[in-house]
Amino acid sequence: MNRRLLGLAAVLLLISTWASAVATYQAAVTLRASNVYAVADTGILLLTRNCSTSAYGSYSTIYMDAASGTQDGQISFGDGSNCVVSGAYSPQQMPAGNTAVSLAFISNGLYVDTAQKLIAQADGCQSAYNGPATLTLSNSGLSYRDGAQVGSIQFTNGICFKACGLTGIYKLTDIATVAVPLQGPSLSNATVSQVYANGGNLTITASGAGTGYWMVQPAYFSVPTKPQIVAGKNGYDATPSASGSVAMAAGSPVTVAISGLMPSTNYSVYFVAKSPTGQTSATPSVVSFSTPSGNAPPIPTPVPTAVPTPNPLVTPTPTTRPPNPSLSNVVIGKTETISLRANRAILSTSVDQDAEGYWMIVPGDTVPSVSLVVAGLDATGKPAPIKGYGPLKANTPINFAITDLQPGRSYTLAFAARNAGGAMALKTTTFQTPYASAPQPPITPDTGWYWNPSEGGRGFSLEANASGNIFLAGFMYDAAGSPIWYVSTLSRDDQNSQFAGDLLYYEGGQHLAGSWHSPSNVTKAGKVSLTPTSKTTGTLKLEGNGLLPQVTNIERFPINNGAVLAPMPGSPQTGWWWNAGEGGRGYFIELQDNYAFIAAYMYDTDGKPAWYVSQDRVMSSTLYQGALAVYGRGQTLGGRYASPVVMTSNAGNIVLKFFSATSGQLILPSGITVAIERYTF
Secondary structure, eight states, rough: OOOHHHHHHHHHHOOOOETEEEEEEEEEEEEETTEEEETTTTTTTEEEEEEEOSSSSEEEEEEEEESSSTOOOEEOOTTTTEEEEEEEEEEOOSEEEEEEEEEEEEEEEEEEEETTEOOOOOOOOOOEEEEEEEEEEESSSOOOTTOOOOOEEEEEEOOOOOEEEEOOEEEEEEOOOOOOOOOOOEEEEEEEEEEEEEEEEEEEEESSEEEEOOOOOOOOSSOOHHHHHHOOOOOOOOOOOOEEEEETTTTTOEEEEEEEEOOOEEEEEEEEEOOOTOOOOSOOOEEHHHHHSSSSOSSSSSSOOOOOOOTTTOOOOOOOOOOOOOBBBEESSOOOSSBBBBSEEEEEEOOOSEEEEEEESSSTTOOOOOHHHHTTTTTTTSBBBSSSEEOOOOOOEEEEEEEEOTTTTTEEEEEEEEOSSSSSEEEEOOOEEOOOOOOOOOOOOOSSEEEEEEEEOOEEEEOOOOSEEEEEEEEETTSSSOEEEEEEEEEEEEETTTEEEEEEESSSSSBBSSSOOOOEEEEEEEEEEEEESSSSSSEEEEETSOOOOEEEEEEEEOOOOOOOOOOTOOOOOEEEEEEEETTOOEOOOOBBTEEEEEEEEEEESSEEEEEEEEEEEOSSEEEEEEEEEEESSBBTTTTOOOOOOOEEESSOOEEESSSSEEEEEETTSSSSSEEEOOOOO
């Protein structure tokens, strides 16, 4: 049995054996390809049948039959879904040279040969090929090298495909019996010292020689897996605040300098050591620390100065810090708008100061600590399957929609608030869902612009069609700070009294100054659901792939900083406009009284989605002229709220002429004239 397979026991905790027939393990699993799940830290792939559960580093239970553990098994995911395991595959010792195979394409560069009971991995190769092929292994030994190329796949049978780089060969394996694992280096004496506004020094010791991998992220982020730490990714598989690696000798402390952090922020640094033979530390080391305000690094050896004589007539100014947030009672199902149904609840709360709210449903009455709630973990340290996040405005009630509940079940809700100074408060409440609720159609919101007044700089357009569905577009920001937009067609869900759909991301279309061309790619970025609480208010839940679900309250946007007013007589219809021959870009137009708010959804010069906004007084009900502005560095999908800045206050003027309530003409800053009409979906 190879060392990677032996390493399985380091992360799969044997918790029971049923009559010596079934081995049961808990492990973090991630969807690797269609019907293929990777078991964290082991190199093991589980091949399933008809399984569509989306898992990303989620702790699950794996059952394998000891009598025929290479074939029979099951994965029980944390969300309650189950999938049949048809085989466990692990990297194997393979001789150098050629191996003839008959491959069937799975997805994401994985191919299976059922006759020889192997899976071939070719990172970056997407040839949907089925048929004979040749695997060429460059050198003998373990066939998987952490993503490094170990050989090639040459497709044959007269079909002209280029050879793909081979990065792994996995063989069918029995994981129902697991030997004592080989342990990676253990870690000790981890400390962070000389902390300043933008960094500090981490010192740590490993028991054995190898390479140390470290990663820094905000303390409230989801806990990363060991593969993420080694890869320099944070708990959401994105670029962390800081990361790196360092050579380590047995028993010798090493110090790494951390930089690039933000002042007045709570961070956690995670560290994993890997031995030369590939075994990682059984448990990552984690140290939490806070950066102070200011921007100057500390002086390692301060120069002694004379101690001043106290002046009794001078009262020193105390250093103040925001007090702990004070949460009012968390309410569920108590008023007409705070409803409790068989599979959905809406909670309401308020706080005495601006803060960030984190909530989760915990099993039974076991309540985690406030820091675990902020981190999205239950009392056992595992990611909570039902949780959310949203900003809180001082003394302003806020609603959060909780879905995916079960009828007739008792639940405990934990709600935490965290202010800018890092102080936290926790409230809990218990509730029970009714056994049955009659389906109730959701309220259909008015068409127009929506926002959260506490989250200026991003917004959402909503438009309902005749069938009762909603077309949503949201403008936000990417990790680089550039404006980015997402769209979704939300289908009506009467059971949950809400609208829900996939969040889509388009690429490769026309930029502001260029000629039109169709976007070349569309990607599913996650999911979105809307629970309206009135015709002009609602709760929006954004679930980016691999990101912490985020909940925000939205309401109609008043264009002229007052009340939402009716448009002038003769104004064009509020909603989406486009040119039917130029799909992939569009314009959302809304007039309130004599003011207009217009967003152009286009693309930048690299093909990434970008948006421009224009907001000004109209010249008449049929004519508008105004400057396009570009904002940046605001809130990302799944990220904490960040106030954006104006990147470009005038990217050029646009002119809108309307010939009727549903037709018009747009003149772009480049002088290009586009005939536009109301878009119906």
